[in-house]
Amino acid sequence: xxxxxxxxxxxxxxxxxxxxxxxxxREQAIEVRTVRLEQRAIEDCVMxxxxxxxxxxxxxxxxxxxxxxxxxxxxxxxxxxxxxxxRLDAGALEQALAQSVRSGASLTTFSPDVEATLRxxxxxxxxxxxxxxAAQTIRAQQTGQVLYTFVRDEEVxxxxxxxxxxxxxxxxxxxxxxxxxxxxLREGMxxxxxxxxxxxxxxxxxxxxxxxxxxxxxxxxxxxxxxQGDLGLPVGSRVDVEIICASRExxxxxxxxxxxxxxxxxxxxxxxxxxxLALETGLQDDFGVEVLGAPAALCVAVEGAQELEPGxxxxxVM
Numbered sequence: 113x114x115x116x117x118x119x120x121x122x123x124x125x126x127x128x129x130x131x132x133x134x135x136x137x138r139e140q141a142i143e144v145r146t147v148r149l150e151q152r153a154i155e156d157c158v159m160x161x162x163x164x165x166x167x168x169x170x171x172x173x174x175x176x177x178x179x180x181x182x183x184x185x186x187x188x189x190x191x192x193x194x195x196x197x198x199r200l201d202a203g204a205l206e207q208a209l210a211q212s213v214r215s216g217a218s219l220t221t222f223s224p225d226v227e228a229t230l231r232x233x234x235x236x237x238x239x240x241x242x243x244x245x246a247a248q249t250i251r252a253q254q255t256g257q258v259l260y261t262f263v264r265d266e267e268v269x270x271x272x273x274x275x276x277x278x279x280x281x282x283x284x285x286x287x288x289x290x291x292x293x294x295x296x297l298r299e300g301m302x303x304x305x306x307x308x309x310x311x312x313x314x315x316x317x318x319x320x321x322x323x324x325x326x327x328x329x330x331x332x333x334x335x336x337x338x339x340q341g342d343l344g345l346p347v348g349s350r351v352d353v354e355i356i357c358a359s360r361e362x363x364x365x366x367x368x369x370x371x372x373x374x375x376x377x378x379x380x381x382x383x384x385x386x387x388x389l390a391l392e393t394g395l396q397d398d399f400g401v402e403v404l405g406a407p408a409a410l411c412v413a414v415e416g417a418q419e420l421e422p423g424x425x426x427x428x429v430m
Contacts, residue, residue, distance in 0.1 A: 162287035166279030177271035202248035294333035365400035
């Protein structure tokens with residue numbers, strides 16, 4: 113009798129235990145997407161929009177001005193150093209020069225000393241007039257290309273006003289970057305030029321200007337990049353610029369979204385649970401961050417990190 117009651121008691125306890133196990137809430141695994149280290153090339157770049165131009169671009173003008181007697185060049189034309197670009201009307205100066213020469217030829221006095229003095233003065237006057245006549249023909253100071261002309265034949269060129277714009281033969285791209293990016297740039301850095309998603313050329317940084325504050329308080333620095341070869345685009349065209357500050361051919365990289373709390377750590381998966389793991393990082397591009405000294409088999413959670421806590425049970429999904 114007593115043994116029967118004991119058996120019933122054991123069965124009752126067992127049933128209660130089983131029922132408790134069935135009814136007790138079990139830990140639910142959180143679904144996360146996982147990634148592993150990827151070995152690939154990575155570049156740290158400063159990017160922005162650039163404008164195609166020419167180095168040594170200058171505006172050609174005349175100090176005296178006058179009527180344009182002849183314009184010898186047109187926009188797009190290439191010229192050599194010393195080549196005549198335009199000629200201003202020099203009729204009055206030419207008449208004065210001819211008169212000076214005739215006066216010198218007919219100059220006679222009764223005193224040889226006086227005659228010599230007068231001839232020296234006349235010669236200096238003729239030389240001055242000849243230089244003024246020659247100055248009416250404006251010549252190229254460098255080999256380059258005419259970009260723009262601002263006057264035509266028979267029009268009046270005001271003193272100091274530009275007659276045309278002459279650019280050097282070397283193509284360049286200029287861009288403006290923020291103060292922080294400017295501090296990362298150095299002369300000699302390589303650059304790429306991108307148009308409609310395709311690389312159209314390369315270049316080298318030749319100068320990095322000092323940051324200048326605009327009216328809105330933003331400080332920008334101008335960067336000039338010498339173009340290697342021909343971009344096949346006219347002056348004034350815009351291209352996207354990527355200046356390579358640093359690069360590594362074979363780096364271990366994790367996607368940017370794998371990092372939490374300002375890239376302080378990642379969620380490492382170990383035995384189906386996640387644990388925060390601090391990592392030393394290196395270069396960064398638009399898609400990933402270089403990881404230094406991490407095990408090659410590292411597996412981290414990417415999505416679902418907002419719900420994770422140390423020791424959370426997870427389930428990897430695609």
